[in-house]
Amino acid sequence: MLTGLEEKILQCITMYITQNGRSPTLNEIGQLLQIKSKGTIHRYVESLIKKGHLQRSGRNWRGIRLTGEQDRKWTVLPLAGRIAAGKPIEAISEQYEINFSEMLLGPGRYVLEVQGDSMVDAGILDGDLVIVRETQSANNGDIVVALIDNNEATLKRLRKKGDQIELIPDNKSMIPMVYLADRINIQGVVVGQARMY
Amino acid sequence: MLTGLEEKILQCITMYITQNGRSPTLNEIGQLLQIKSKGTIHRYVESLIKKGHLQRSGRNWRGIRLTGEQDRKWTVLPLAGRIAAGKPIEAISEQYEINFSEMLLGPGRYVLEVQGDSMVDAGILDGDLVIVRETQSANNGDIVVALIDNNEATLKRLRKKGDQIELIPDNKSMIPMVYLADRINIQGVVVGQARMY
DNA sequence: ATAATAGAGTACTTTAAGAGAACTTTCAAT
DNA sequence: ATTGAAAGTTCTCTTAAAGTACTCTATTAT
Incomplete structure (x- = not known):
């Protein structure tokens, strides 16, 4: 008692x-x-x-x-x-x-804060957090953190076309970019998205 | 430890x-x-x-x-x-x-799965999860779970105007609805949003 | 009255955290 | 192969904060 x-x-x-x-x-x-x-x-x-x-x-x-x-x-x-x-x-x-632990944990998870509007049509707004799982391999349609020429990083939707890779912004006012596969380094795929009010 | x-x-x-x-x-x-x-x-x-x-x-x-x-x-x-x-x-x-525990926990938190597109411009898509904190009071601009005539529930942005309450969808193709305050029951405010891929 | 509960406070011990010196090992450039 | 700089290792010393062990007091219920 x-x-x-x-x-x-x-x-x-x-x-x-x-x-x-x-x-x-x-x-x-x-x-x-x-x-x-x-x-x-x-x-x-x-x-x-x-x-x-x-x-x-x-x-x-x-x-x-x-x-x-x-x-x-x-x-x-x-x-x-x-x-x-x-x-x-x-x-x-x-x-x-x-x-939520499925999304949140596991090795190699980290968070990025998104700047910009390149993924607004996918519901990822400026200031949102994305949870990224570190991996080199990604599938068509995945939202990925991609490194271009080991220099610029960007968050885009992935489409592979033979030896080319297309990085597609989910924003009607932006256009997809196409690169040779060896210029692109996939750093991780987005496994979750979160926003706090 | x-x-x-x-x-x-x-x-x-x-x-x-x-x-x-x-x-x-x-x-x-x-x-x-x-x-x-x-x-x-x-x-x-x-x-x-x-x-x-x-x-x-x-x-x-x-x-x-x-x-x-x-x-x-x-x-x-x-x-x-x-x-x-x-x-x-x-x-x-x-x-x-x-x-994330700030968002996730605390008393009276629960999750709703969103159906429909009424909040797409706020980055809340069909199928997303919203974390709701139970409360009767909400401020202008909050996204709330509102009960209309103790009958319909809806997820909208709140604006109070004297004895009237306006429920505003964040979707350009939908129009706000105005109600007398006593027809509306605030059930909770959205404190977070999450999506898993 | 007395025992249980609740609280203040003081003195002491232990732990976490950090600076830094002196040393050994590893790596890469000659 | 040599060597010097950078990295890692092993210490000691210090401080602030946390935990422990008490004593003393006040209130309350039995």
Whole structure:
């Protein structure tokens, strides 16, 4: 059975870890809970560990761990349904989840911030983030990060034509460019796109 | 369990290798991270090797290798730089990172799959996912999930005009709709958008 | 009254992070 | 093959911050 403060501290730690991916320091917990003495915090964290609601990895800083499997779910959000104009939200019958980790993780993933409008018709706007998977090989129709003459980098849609490579902007007001294959170096393909408001 | 610096160094190395195809020297890592002492860098690289997050091929220069294992959850990805057509990737001098958990989590977040083209000019295409934060209050210009007459749901940009509410599609071929405020129920605001390829 | 809860505060120990010196090894240009 | 510069290695020293272990006090419920 937890006391009021223990409950608050446990919640605070859970929230902090969920949001920041690492545990808070005692002082940070204190700040969030308006408690000035880290000695007090320490006492209750110890108590929570004794009661089995928390764990500690060694004596490291930020070494508090949550017990159970409640962690590891941060990249998963519930898919509530589909929304279309003029209709109620079409609820998804089964419980369905979107796992962003598929897109986000894996070796060789990195993010580029897009400048310019060359891909607007593909819904990639100026300032958007694209998640790129590093690879040399790409298929027709992929959006790729291409290096031209080992000099210019650009984000375009790829089309191979024999020994030629066409880099196609998804923007009606721009024209595709055609290069000999050996001038083009594929650096990666776009596996995701994200925008934050 | 990685310390803050270990985390930073691991990401820095990952980013460098992804971009340059070879591992950085200790001094280069130091430059990127604003750390003057290569002895310090060395200590943490060794620690990362011991913890299994890095490998070293012999005693060569630039001999750091990434281990394939990736049980690490990356809600944080390195921001490698900005990409614009016709220029090299503009490297980011400081160590920037994109934290997707800001967008993804927090109380009352859920995902909707968008059907239809009513927001294409805002870069939200048919089939895209939008991350919605549940709230009753929204500001002018927000993209909101609105319930009309407790019946139809729709995704539109919001404009309040006295006791009227205007729901504006971001699509030139569609026209805004105006309602009395009491017919409209704001269910949430869009805080993020994502697409997977 | 007394035990449990909640908090302040002080003193001490440990860890993370960084600077830097001195040394060895690797690599590439002669 | 020699050699000098760059890279890596091994130390020590320092500081700031985090964690630990107490004591003392106040409030509240039994």
